[in-house]
Amino acid sequence: MSLDDFVGRREIATAEAMERLGADIGRRLSAGDLVILTGPLGAGKTTFTRGLAEGLGVRGPVQSPTFVIARTHPSLVGGAPLVHVDAYRLGSGDELDDLDLDLARSVVVIEWGRGMAEELADTWWDIELERPVGGGDDLDPSDLDLDAPRFVTVTRGGV
Numbered sequence: 001m002s003l004d005d006f007v008g009r010r011e012i013a014t015a016e017a018m019e020r021l022g023a024d025i026g027r028r029l030s031a032g033d034l035v036i037l038t039g040p041l042g043a044g045k046t047t048f049t050r051g052l053a054e055g056l057g058v059r060g061p062v063q064s065p066t067f068v069i070a071r072t073h074p075s076l077v078g079g080a081p082l083v084h085v086d087a088y089r090l091g092s093g094d095e096l097d098d099l100d101l102d103l104a105r106s107v108v109v110i111e112w113g114r115g116m117a118e119e120l121a122d123t124w125w126d127i128e129l130e131r132p133v134g135g136g137d138d139l140d141p142s143d144l145d146l147d148a149p150r151f152v153t154v155t156r157g158g159v
Contacts, residue, residue: 003028009153018044019051026055029107031080034121036113039129045111058082080107088112123158
């Protein structure tokens with residue numbers, strides 16, 4: 001199975017399933033791969049990245065890098081390190097570029113990177129995570145950690 005086999009939209013029922021999807025994708029990533037994660041708070045971006053890190057075999061724990069902007073997780077198995085970036089507090093692609101990320105020798109995952117990170121590489125994986133919000137039967141936004149179905153859409157950018 002290649003990364004192209006993940007292209008499309010799928011429903012993910014639990015946080016555990018989100019981590020498994022991340023791990024399955026992580027096993028197929030290599031140095032030079034850029035992943036742009038998009039989705040609202042509580043959609044599962046960091047949960048997905050935790051699984052991706054497991055699939056890559058890097059040192060954890062993987063936590064949201066919101067306050068440090070970027071964290072590097074070295075490989076435990078001789079592979080590429082994971083650079084996990086949170087672009088939420090960055091104002092532009094120039095600020096992202098100023099981080100001087102080692103794109104060629106790392107797998108780089110950028111949360112909140114859509115509209116900023118595409119200029120960093122010729123090709124990338126765009127992964128959008130959606131979770132239900134609102135009234136009625138939908139998930140209340142104050143309950144971000146509840147297990148509720150999410151939708152994950154994987155596309156290839158720059159090709």
